[in-house]
């Protein structure tokens with residue numbers, strides 16, 4: 001059985017959760033997590049790879065569907081960047097890729113070499129849920145193989 005102090009803390013947390021005006025990224029469930037599916041630290045990836053995004057304790061929804069919902073959000077891929085602090089709006093640029101349609105996988109092309117890929121979950125207003133709802137993997141992207149180049153048509157317009 002939980003101690004009275006723990007119960008009190010939980011009640012306090014619940015009360016503030018209900019009363020507080022939601023700020024961007026606030027109020028993610030304490031047990032919510034994200035993770036890459038099928039890749040881990042040290043993996044070697046081809047230049048073009050399909051990444052799959054997992055989340056526990058939250059629902060995936062399209063951006064702007066409900067900016068203040070605290071039980072859902074969408075994924076972002078941060079390329080060679082750390083997690084975005086809680087409450088900060090995630091920038092829109094080539095190193096902060098938003099999956100605002102609620103995608104749970106994406107095919108990306110990365111430059112050869114070592115990369116840190118960070119999955120970051122954010123609310124419908126793109127407010128980051130912070131490091132708690134981020135996950136990073138360090139991977140190495142291999143150079144395109146000559147065999148792959150050979151498969152492409154030799155000339156533009158060739159059938």
Ligand SMILES: [Cu+2]
Pocket residue numbers: 063074076090098099100122125126
């Ligand atoms: Cu976003």
